[in-house]
Amino acid sequence: MVDEPGKKLLILLVDDVPENIHVLAAALKADYRIKIAVNGPAALDLAQRSDRPELILLDVMMPGMNGIEVMRELRSRPATKDIPVIFVSADSSEQSQVAGLDLGADDYLTKPVVVPVLMARVRNILQRKCAEAQLRLAAHVFDHSGEAIMITDRNNRILQVNPAFIRLTGYAASEVRGKSPSILASGKTTPDEYRAMWHSINETGFWQGEIWDRHKDGCVYPKLLTISVVRSVSGSVDYYIASFADISAQKATEEKIRHIAHHDPLTDLPNRLYLQISLKQTMLLVRRKEEEAAVMFIDLDRFKVINDSLGHQVGDGLLIEVAHRLKESVRDSDLVVRLGGDEFVIVLTDKNAAHASAHVADKILTALSKPYLVNGINLRTTPSIGISLYPHDGETIELLMKNADTAMYHAKAVGRNNYQFFRAEMKHLTNDRLLLEHSLHEALEKGQFYLHYQPQVKSENDHVIGLEVLLRWEHPVLGNVPPDQFIPVAEEIGLIGRLGEWVLNTACSQLRDWRSQGFKDVRIAVNLSVQQLRQAHLVERVASVLRANELAGGDLELEITESAAMLNPEVAIEIFNALRNIGVELAIDDFGTGYSSLSYLKLLPIQRLKLDRTFVKDIETDPNDAAICSATIALAHALGIEVVAEGVETEAQRDYLLHREADIMQGFLFAKPMPAEAVPVFLNSPRAV
C-alpha cells in the first residue's frame, strides 16, 4: 500500500447493526472513502474486488458468518490476506481481544467506540502499513536495481550492498561488509580526482562522475558513480549512498566513434584531423622542452599510374603495406598519418630534428623501395619526401605543412626517390608545378607538341634501320620542357593516353610520308606508357592507325619500359601477344634499370632489349657497367632477342659494344634526335646508307 496523492484511502465497515455503521461512517467519511457490508459474505466479496479496501473495521458478533470466520477467510485468501483488520466488538474481555489479535487482527476496539480513539487507531494502522509498503518497495528497488548500490556508515565503512553490486564488482556482501570502499579502487583514478570528489560530497552532499575501479578478478573498468549523503535531523552524517553502473560498453562505443573520426579507414593510421590536433600539442611540448619537430611529407612516386593501370584494389593493398612499412621505420612515439591518396605525413621530435628526420628519411627510402606483393602482383614504388622543421621553417601548422609539401615537390622535381629539406628558394616550385599541370592540359589543343626522331643503326654497318620517336613540348613561356619533366606529370594527371595516341598518329602519318618519298627500310619506334598499355582496345587502335597510314605491323616498334612491363607481367604478356599477332615489333626500354623476372622475360614475345644508356656511359671505366652490358647481351642472345645499346656517344663505347655483339646502336655518336624535315637529309647522307 503506497499513498496515491489526492486519492482518499478506502475503509470497509462490516456490521449487521445500522446504528453502528452510522456511527463509524460519520466519524470516518470526512477523511476516508467508505464501503459498507452488513454481513460476512458481503464483506468477503467487497474485500477482494479490484478497488480493494486499505482497512477493514470488522464486527465480531454477526448472524450467520461471524467476524472471526470472516477474518479466517480473509487471511486464507491471497488477495485479502494482507489487508489490515480492526475488530470492533461489544465483547471487551481480554480473552476475546487476545483471540482476535491471535487470528491476525491488527487492533481491537470495543463498543461503544470512542470516536477520537477510533480515528487515532485507524490513522496509526494506515500510516504503519503505508511505511511498511514503502520499505518493501525500497527493498525491492535495492534488490532488483540494475545499478550497484552500496551504503556506508558515517565513517565510510560498507554496511550493505545489493545483488547488482555483487554482480558488478565480483565481491560477496560478506567480503566487503565493514571495509572501506577503497577495496574497489584500481589506482587509475588519481588522488586529486578523489580529493575533488570528497570536497563536493562534504560541501554539497552530492557527487557524480566517472572513476576507474578494479573488479575482484583484476579487470579495471570505468563506472559512473553517484554518491549522496543521508543526514540525521541534527545534520550529522548518518550514511553515504553510492550507486554506480559499469560504463565499459559506453566507453568502448565512445572510443570507437573517436577512433573513426581520427583515423583513416583503409590503413587505420591517424588522419588529417588527428594530425591537426596532435601537431598543435607537439609544438607546445617541443617549445617547453626546447626541442625541435620535423614534419615529413611523403608522396609515392607514380602511384596514380599503378592505381589506374592495376586497379584500386591493388592500389589500396599497396597503400596498406606502405603504411605498415612507415610505422616500422619510426619509433612508437613518432606520429604517422595518412592525409589521403598516396600522401603520408610523419611528425617526430628531437633535440636535433634535422638529423633525426634525415635518418628516418633514409630508412623510409630503403623500406619503401623494396618490392611489394599485392594480390599476387609484384610491385615497386618509391617515395619522395619533403621535410620542414619547427620552429625554423614555420610557427604554424599550415606553414609547416605547406613548406614540407613544397620540399616534397622539389624532391620529385630532382628525380624522385629522395628527400629534401625545405629551403626558402623552393617556394616558386609549387607554382611552377601548378603552371606545368595547367599548361599541359591545353598544350595538345594549342599544338605545342612536336616530334623528334633519333636514328637507330645496325652495329656492323651503321645502316639506319629505325627511328625512335621522341616527344617535344615548346611552351610559349616555359620554353622547351624536357620530356623527363612533363611525361611523368602527364601520367599523373591522366593526359598520357591522349598524348600517346597523338604521338602514334603523327609518327605513323610521318612514316607514310617518308615511304612515299622512297624511304622503304626504316621502321619507327614509339614509346608506350604503362597507362596506354592498359588502355581499352589498344591493339585495335594500333591496327587502325597502321591501316589508315597503309603501314604493315613490322613498320612499327613499340617500346615499353622494363618497369612498366613488369608491373603486371601476365597482362603485359597477353597484350604483347595480341600486338605481335598484328605484326608489331616490341622492345623493352631502359633494360637494367627496373627489376625483371627472367621467368616472365622469356615469356614476353619481344624482339629487342634496349640496354639503358646509364650502363653504356661508363662502359670503359666501370667494370660493373661493362659486366652488366656483356651479361645483358648474352642473356638477350640466349633468348633469341636483339640488343639495342642506347646513349652511344664515343667510338670507344661503340667498339666495346661491337666487340660484345650488340646488334643495334643509338646515340649522339650517330645522330641526335632531329626534326622530321631533317630525317630525309640524314637518311640520304653517306653515313646512313
Ligand SMILES: Nc1nc2c(ncn2[C@@H]2O[C@H](COP(=O)(O)O[C@H]3[C@@H](O)[C@H](n4cnc5c(=O)[nH]c(N)nc54)O[C@@H]3COP(=O)(O)O)[C@@H](O)[C@H]2O)c(=O)[nH]1
Ligand atoms: N611515353 C613516352 N615517353 C617518351 C616519349 N618521348 C620521349 N619519351 C621518354 O622521355 C624520356 C626522355 O626522352 P628524351 O629527353 O627525348 O631523351 C631521349 C634521347 O634524347 C636520349 N638520348 C639518345 N641518345 C643519347 C645519347 O647519346 N646521350 C644522351 N645523353 N642522351 C641520349 O635518350 C632518350 C631516349 O631514351 P629511350 O626512350 O630510353 O630510348 C625517355 O625516357 C623517353 O623514352 C613519348 O612519346 N612517350
